[in-house]
Amino acid sequence: MDSILGLIRNHFFEGASLLLAAGALIYAAMALRVAKQALVTAKMSDVATLKLKAHEGRxxxxxxxxxxxxxxxxxxxxWSLHHDRHCPTLGSQDFRQDDTRHISEIENQGRTLLRPLEIDLSELGTMDAAALEDYIQLAHRTAARIEKLRFRLSPPK
Incomplete structure (x- = not known):
């Protein structure tokens, strides 16, 4: 019995440090699992933010x-008011159409620019982060181009 108690006294610190090391490893494994979950949650949050920005851009x-x-x-x-005031009633309709043709062309150009943004919301939900960033950039460029079209409109003088 004395030899067993002597053995325990001699190796007590090694045994205690072994137990502490095992506890630290278990704690580190749990911390690693929590960190992985936090990383997945952060990625999901980033993608959700990008989806929201893409929707807002559209x-x-x-x-x-x-x-x-x-x-x-x-x-x-x-233009209609201008034509009613300044053009003869029996005048040629071609002149009226020539004056307003650019308006329809500008409106059609805006519609054409908007077409690539018209994707389904379910399709927007399946995009990855890189595709969402590209879509956001496309939406911003499209909005700027459509806004520039307004400056090409010419009212009557």
Missing amino acids: ERAEQIFLSLQSTCHDTRSQ
Whole structure:
């Protein structure tokens, strides 16, 4: 019995440090699992943020297009009023169409620019982060191009 107690006394610190090391390994494994879960959650959060930005970019481009359509309608009304005031009633309709043709062309160009953004929301949900970033850039470029079209409208002088 004395030899067993002597053995325990001699190796007590090694046994205690072995138990502490085992506890530290278990704790490190749990911390690694939590860190992996946090990384997955952060990636999912980043993708969700990109999806939201992509949706907002698309909405902004659509709103700018609707604003362009409204401006085109106002410009057509100005030309119509101008023609009613300054052109003879029995005059040629070709002159009226020539004056307003650019309005329809600008509106069609805006519609054409908006077409690549018209994807399904379910398709937007399946995109990865790189594709979403590309879509966001496309939406911003499209919105800027549509906005520039407004400056090409010419009201009557």
